Amino acid sequence: MSDPFRRAARIASVELSEILQISEAATAMKKAGHDVISLGTGEPDFPTPLPVIESAYQAALAGETTYTATAGTAPLRQAIAADCERANGYRPELAEIIVCTGAKQVIFNALFATLETDDEVILGAPYWTSYPDMIGVCGGKPVVIATTAADGFAITADQLRAAITPRTRWLLLNSPGNPSGAVYSSAQLEALAEVLRENSHVGIIADEIYQHICYVPFTSFRAVAPDLADRTLIVNGVSKSYAMTGWRIGWGIAPKRLIDAMIAVQGQITSGASSVSQAAALSALTGDQQMLAERCDDFRARRDMVREALNATGLIKCSSADGAFYLFPDCTATFGKTAPDGTRIEKDADFCAALLKSEGVALVPGRAFGVPGHFRLSYAYSRASLTEACARIARFCTTLA
Numbered sequence: 001m002s003d004p005f006r007r008a009a010r011i012a013s014v015e016l017s018e019i020l021q022i023s024e025a026a027t028a029m030k031k032a033g034h035d036v037i038s039l040g041t042g043e044p045d046f047p048t049p050l051p052v053i054e055s056a057y058q059a060a061l062a063g064e065t066t067y068t069a070t071a072g073t074a075p076l077r078q079a080i081a082a083d084c085e086r087a088n089g090y091r092p093e094l095a096e097i098i099v100c101t102g103a104k105q106v107i108f109n110a111l112f113a114t115l116e117t118d119d120e121v122i123l124g125a126p127y128w129t130s131y132p133d134m135i136g137v138c139g140g141k142p143v144v145i146a147t148t149a150a151d152g153f154a155i156t157a158d159q160l161r162a163a164i165t166p167r168t169r170w171l172l173l174n175s176p177g178n179p180s181g182a183v184y185s186s187a188q189l190e191a192l193a194e195v196l197r198e199n200s201h202v203g204i205i206a207d208e209i210y211q212h213i214c215y216v217p218f219t220s221f222r223a224v225a226p227d228l229a230d231r232t233l234i235v236n237g238v239s240k241s242y243a244m245t246g247w248r249i250g251w252g253i254a255p256k257r258l259i260d261a262m263i264a265v266q267g268q269i270t271s272g273a274s275s276v277s278q279a280a281a282l283s284a285l286t287g288d289q290q291m292l293a294e295r296c297d298d299f300r301a302r303r304d305m306v307r308e309a310l311n312a313t314g315l316i317k318c319s320s321a322d323g324a325f326y327l328f329p330d331c332t333a334t335f336g337k338t339a340p341d342g343t344r345i346e347k348d349a350d351f352c353a354a355l356l357k358s359e360g361v362a363l364v365p366g367r368a369f370g371v372p373g374h375f376r377l378s379y380a381y382s383r384a385s386l387t388e389a390c391a392r393i394a395r396f397c398t399t400l401a
């Protein structure tokens with residue numbers, strides 16, 4: 001008899017992400033009494049600003065506890081438009097903005113609203129692990145372009161041109177990037193825009209969720225190519241910048257015809273983002289913005305500290321990462337060596353597993369992001385944890401024979 005709970009074909013290949021698997025393994029080790037430092041997840045360690053929490057509380061007391069407009073409250077969308085003008089130099093109309101339950105849902109809504117079976121979405125590897133799964137769930141095919149540390153983990157115009165086919169629907173760009181930390185310069189974005197001008201059937205999703213965690217000048221794709229605004233979706237949100245991952249507020253900025261299609265999807269999935277969280281996001285966008293630069297400086301100092309420590313091991317090669325709060329170092333120099341417990345390191349997953357077992361440091365293997373031979377380290381942790389983790393990684397490297 002067939003199982004009524006059998007998985008639908010569209011989600012057959014979607015498994016628990018490797019990031020969650022690592023964090024569950026680390027949690028299990030902690031519970032068993034081991035001293036584990038997990039640098040696996042992508043969340044700022046700062047608290048949500050107190051005035052934001054206070055505003056949410058006041059909003060709930062004032063009765064903002066009912067459904068909102070599916071696209072988001074007008075005050076929040078106005079604040080998003082003003083924030084976009086302040087940060088990026090262009091101001092979208094309210095009808096060009098949708099508020100969703102996190103930036104993740106912005107991307108999902110757009111893919112779900114537009115992809116037909118086997119439509120192609122181009123993205124660069126290393127990629128955020130959710131992208132290929134989201135594309136697959138929506139019936140599309142991820143077309144992955146390999147990028148290298150030497151190229152700054154950025155897709156080049158030639159690579160993009162070669163990857164475009166008549167079935168291409170979207171180019172999915174992420175800058176600053178997770179897991180690479182790579183930031184596209186305006187010249188690099190302009191070169192990609194030039195290719196897109198030659199291919200009017202391709203839309204652009206620019207995931208700019210790490211915009212405010214960026215150590216070089218940031219450029220929004222839409223600011224570089226305003227002439228392509230008619231087929232550009234900008235993704236942003238409060239999760240990373242304002243340390244509000246749990247509030248689940250992200251937004252999309254796109255032409256009204258795409259926003260309307262995304263509203264149609266969202267209306268049948270969540271009816272809209274949480275009213276109280278929208279009040280919190282409004283407070284974040286209209287409150288103290290100085291905090292963004294202060295937190296960014298703090299992340300930068302932590303990046304420098306960790307990068308230096310990793311490179312000092314001599315076995316880990318850590319190129320520069322200009323934004324987000326991740327490093328994506330190369331660990332191939334450890335391949336062929338044997339860990340103290342007898343594990344022979346042949347690949348990134350062996351390196352991460354042996355490190356977790358012998359030193360209790362949890363990292364995510366690069367293969368989860370489409371680029372084996374590396375690992376992702378999030379430095380959004382306390383300096384004490386980072387210092388201790390680096391010491392343990394260094395010790396692990398010295399024990400490899």
Ligand SMILES: Cc1ncc(COP(=O)(O)O)c(C=O)c1O
Binds near residue numbers: 178207237239245
């Ligand atoms: C590149 C990228 N885009 C989007 C998201 C999702 O953001 P949110 O938590 O707002 O859904 C993440 C979260 O890790 C991310 O790394």
